[in-house]
Amino acid sequence: MRELRVTPIKNGTVIDHIPAGLALKVLKILGIGDAVTSTVTVAMHVPSQAMGWKDIVKVEDRELGGRELDKIALIAPTSTVNVIRNYNVAEKRPLALPDRAVGILRCANPNCISNVREPIESSFVVRSKSPLRVVCKYCDRELEDIVSHIL
Amino acid sequence: MSSFRGRDVLSIRDFTPADIQLVLRTARKMVPIAVGEKRSRSLEGKILSTLFYEPSTRTRLSFESAMARLGGRALGFSSAEGTSVQKGETLADTIRMVEAYSDAIVLRHPHEGAARLAAEFTEKPVLNAGDGAGQHPTQTLLDLYTIWDEKGSFEGQSVTLVGDLKYGRTVHSLAYALAELGAHLTFVSPPTLEMPPEILEQVKEKGLSFRAAHRLEEVIRDTDVLYVTRIQKERFPDPQEYEKVAGSYRVDMDVLRDAKRGLIIMHPLPRVTEIAPEVDRTKHAVYFKQAFNAVPVRMALLDLILGEGA
Ligand SMILES: [Zn+2]
Numbered sequence: 157m158r159e160l161r162v163t164p165i166k167n168g169t170v171i172d173h174i175p176a177g178l179a180l181k182v183l184k185i186l187g188i189g190d191a192v193t194s195t196v197t198v199a200m201h202v203p204s205q206a207m208g209w210k211d212i213v214k215v216e217d218r219e220l221g222g223r224e225l226d227k228i229a230l231i232a233p234t235s236t237v238n239v240i241r242n243y244n245v246a247e248k249r250p251l252a253l254p255d256r257a258v259g260i261l262r263c264a265n266p267n268c269i270s271n272v273r274e275p276i277e278s279s280f281v282v283r284s285k286s287p288l289r290v291v292c293k294y295c296d297r298e299l300e301d302i303v304s305h306i307l
Numbered sequence: 308m309s310s311f312r313g314r315d316v317l318s319i320r321d322f323t324p325a326d327i328q329l330v331l332r333t334a335r336k337m338v339p340i341a342v343g344e345k346r347s348r349s350l351e352g353k354i355l356s357t358l359f360y361e362p363s364t365r366t367r368l369s370f371e372s373a374m375a376r377l378g379g380r381a382l383g384f385s386s387a388e389g390t391s392v393q394k395g396e397t398l399a400d401t402i403r404m405v406e407a408y409s410d411a412i413v414l415r416h417p418h419e420g421a422a423r424l425a426a427e428f429t430e431k432p433v434l435n436a437g438d439g440a441g442q443h444p445t446q447t448l449l450d451l452y453t454i455w456d457e458k459g460s461f462e463g464q465s466v467t468l469v470g471d472l473k474y475g476r477t478v479h480s481l482a483y484a485l486a487e488l489g490a491h492l493t494f495v496s497p498p499t500l501e502m503p504p505e506i507l508e509q510v511k512e513k514g515l516s517f518r519a520a521h522r523l524e525e526v527i528r529d530t531d532v533l534y535v536t537r538i539q540k541e542r543f544p545d546p547q548e549y550e551k552v553a554g555s556y557r558v559d560m561d562v563l564r565d566a567k568r569g570l571i572i573m574h575p576l577p578r579v580t581e582i583a584p585e586v587d588r589t590k591h592a593v594y595f596k597q598a599f600n601a602v603p604v605r606m607a608l609l610d611l612i613l614g615e616g617a
Contacts (some may be wrong), residue, residue, distance in 0.1 A: 265419060265440050267417070267418055267419050267440065268418065268419050268420050269398070269416075269420040269423075269424045269438075270424075273397060274399050274424060275397060275399050276424060277425070292420070293420075293423065294419065294420025294423050295418075295419035295420040295441060296441065296442070298505065
């Protein structure tokens with residue numbers, strides 16, 4: 157095995173095989189900002205046999221699930237997510253793009269009812285996975301520039 | 308029992324061609340009742356709520372008339388002013404309250420997708436009477452009824468849509484439905500107001516050919532149905548440019564010189580200058596009849612959704 161650029165973590169989550177350049181977007185999805193109490197390690201532009209270049213994000217003491225995985229699947233469906241417990245890969249969490257993206261994207265249409273104060277979550281129908289195309293369930297409009305509309 | 312009982316009417320896309328045909332046939336049977344020649348009590352005891360968050364007198368009155376002609380009653384408001392909405396109540400809460408007062412809800416709202424939201428908060432059927440720049444399925448159905456009633460069928464009819472094809476979402480719904488029903492479509496608009504690519508994509512998916520033109524004179528000769536829409540001043544930063552464009556899509560006797568004898572001209576009304584008044588007197592003009600058709604078509608929907616025997 158080659159030298160590891162990022163040191164192993166004891167407990168937490170490793171997101172590997174992120175397409176190069178998307179690591180910061182993944183951090184945004186994970187809501188990693190000032191209030192984070194655990195260590196986050198980011199490796200950008202790492203050589204990869206399969207991908208040429210890739211990014212890696214390691215979050216200590218946190219196991220990702222549900223919506224966080226859905227969001228990552230939206231922008232970087234080729235990534236792998238491994239849950240680490242006591243230095244071992246305890247679980248591989250598969251990334252699967254859902255048929256509906258609920259509560260993870262904001263509609264770009266300012267006149268859409270999902271952008272008004274109502275007790276609903278945004279909801280998008282995934283019309284095509286590659287290339288990714290989503291349509292708002294409420295206003296029926298296609299969302300352009302999906303990444304910048306992640307909640 | 309029809310598949311319509313208790314059903315929402317949110318978007319014309321929810322209707323199969325068979326559904327549309329059923330609405331049209333039912334609407335035709337409603338005409339004698341709509342004009343007061345025959346009486347019906349099929350919706351006696353039923354209450355329709357008409358919630359109009361923005362005014363649309365024509366749509367609201369035709370729904371209320373339709374309900375009354377079938378022996379039912381309507382209640383509601385014609386603008387958000389003075390209601391609990393103005394005090395900040397959510398649409399979801401208003402719908403949950405209104406559900407208790409009525410058997411079906413007609414909603415007109417300035418925000419796109421409002422009818423779909425409303426339908427999520429009630430078991431009662433919701434009829435979308437226009438949501439912002441979004442869907443207006445009952446308008447589409449009455450447009451379809453007018454074509455079918457005048458022409459007898461959709462298959463093979465050459466329908467030309469003219470005017471603002473970019474922003475007018477009613478023409479988008481109409482184009483989609485007509486493509487599904489087998490009409491041949493022609494789109495005539497100024498270059499800046501052309502049919503959006505996603506609508507063209509949908510028409511293509513139906514496997515139909517369509518054509519686009521910038522001048523009405525090029526296509527009037529083989530048009531069976533001419534559907535005229537308003538070109539709004541607000542779309543043009545330069546008022547002179549607007550005058551020029553609007554003028555070049557005006558339908559007058561000159562434009563109609565080469566028209567087929569059986570050509571019908573439709574317009575969702577109100578019109579401004581798109582159709583010259585002298586056209587009203589020709590056999591081509593069906594736009595006032597089209598406005599009347601709102602009542603039998605809405606009667607048909609209400610009867611299919613709320614009626615016992617439909
Ligand atoms: Zn929307």
